Amino acid sequence: MGRGNPGQRSARRGTRGVRRRAAPPERSPRIGALCGPRLGPPGRRRRCFRRRAPPHAPTRTALAPPGRPTRAAERADPTVTLDKIDALALRIHPYSETSQIVNWLTAKGEPLTTLVKGACRPKSGFLGQYDFFYTCELVFYRHDRPDGLHIAREIAPLKTRSRLRSDWQAFCGASYAGTLAAELARSGGAHARLYQQLEALFDALQVQSGVAALLIWFELQMLGLMGWAPQLNRCVVCGSAPPGDAWAGLAVTLGGVLCQPCRAARRVETDAVSAAGLALLRRWQTASSPNAALAAPCPPELLLVSRRVLGRFLLYHLDWMPRARRVAWQMTSGGKHAETKPEGFPR
Ligand SMILES: [Zn+2]
Known part of the structure; x- marks a missing residue:
């Protein structure tokens, strides 16, 4: 009984257990270019988890250069611009059950008021990002509205100063100083x-x-x-x-x-x-x-x-x-x- 050529047997062992991949289905080059490689079975979309900065992390946001509004905001109001600046959080007021109004003093010495939408929601990205007497990097939509209210888009804490919210003498001093500076501005x-x-x-x-x-x-x-x-x-x-x-x-x-x-x-x-x-x-x-x-x-x-x-x-x-x-x-x-x-x- 002939057992065949030993070289052929070793070649068969080497291919044992290796499944041949099926050829990918042919797609239209135009659709493939738009969709890119498919990462999962057809009909199911992979969930994307957005990384969120931990609270009190002194990180700066990496965003598009300021002055360029988003397309949606641009369509809604061409006078809206996206701005980014460092600012001190001086006052925080409730606006609704889930939103807050924050009074800032910006690095240019200007008083600024922003609406932080959904700030109190359980999964809000603003949780832990601002509080009294924080120095924050503030990204906001600058509106030309008569009430002077702007819309906060992203807030990142740079300095948190925990003692100013736990030592009541320091809190009273900081509160008065912030009020005086904002009124002078x-x-x-x-x-x-x-x-x-x-x-x-x-x-x-x-x-x-x-x-x-x-x-x-x-x-x-x-x-x-x-x-x-x-x-x-x-x-x-x-x-x-x-x-x-x-x-x-x-x-x-x-x-x-x-x-x-x-x-x-x-x-x-x-x-x-x-x-x-x-x-x-x-x-x-x-x-x-x-x-x-x-x-x-x-x-x-x-x-x-x-x-x-x-x-x-x-x-x-x-x-x-x-x-x-x-x-x-x-x-x-x-x-x-x-x-x-x-x-x-x-x-
Ligand atoms: Zn004199």
């Missing part, structure tokens, strides 16, 4: 420096404990940005610089300190500030960062005098006073509510 003082100073304050509140001193530094910086900085080195009338305690006080209506002769001649109302208080105010005014402002020791009595004087300056120029200022000072500078912990704060 809304009243015509929009400037990138406004955003930078507010972000520097938030960063300092995250790690520092001197909330009252930080707020005085911030108010002096805001007055300087608006062109309302009090003149603290020379008399606002005669320009002299008397030494020590020869100052008559600080005249809010004139915008700075007065010497004794000028006060007697003008008969204007002044706030008494000691030489040590004036020196501290000068130091805070020229401090370029919150940490530099905190380097100087600050007795509680000087804090109260500085708070009163700067409050009168702000009221004189703004014609109104944010209610958040009174709350922040009561909570941070030894007022009667300083030891009262608001509800919802763990410590």
Whole structure:
């Protein structure tokens, strides 16, 4: 019995168990080019899972360049543009059961209000992406609507600052500072420096404990940005610089300190500030960062005098006073509510 050629047997073993693939069905070249390779059995579509960034992950979005609206938005309204900018989340309001309105201060120092659709849905992509005092990268549709409301498309957190939502003194300070900055920007003082100073304050509140001193530094910086900085080195009338305690006080209506002769001649109302208080105010005014402002020791009595004087300056120029200022000072500078912990704060 012939067993055949050994070379032929080894060739058969080598092909044992290997199934020959069926030839792919012929398709029209035009349809194949449109559909691409088929990944599953015909009639079933493969599910695609979109990767979602974990909450609090400081990642930036990779999107199309800003300024180009989507086709749907372009069809709906040709004036809608897609914009991307870093911004600080200052306020969050409910809009409906599932949507929220967020007030931002952008990196250009402009106040911005966005509607975040479906933010409270269980599977919303916005969950954990923004909260009070976050620095976020915001992608939104810029609408030219009379109510000034824009539509958020994507939000990615860059800085979360957890202490500002757990330490109630830091929360009150950040809330007041954000309110003041937003109102100044809304009243015509929009400037990138406004955003930078507010972000520097938030960063300092995250790690520092001197909330009252930080707020005085911030108010002096805001007055300087608006062109309302009090003149603290020379008399606002005669320009002299008397030494020590020869100052008559600080005249809010004139915008700075007065010497004794000028006060007697003008008969204007002044706030008494000691030489040590004036020196501290000068130091805070020229401090370029919150940490530099905190380097100087600050007795509680000087804090109260500085708070009163700067409050009168702000009221004189703004014609109104944010209610958040009174709350922040009561909570941070030894007022009667300083030891009262608001509800919802763990410590
Ligand atoms: Zn003078």
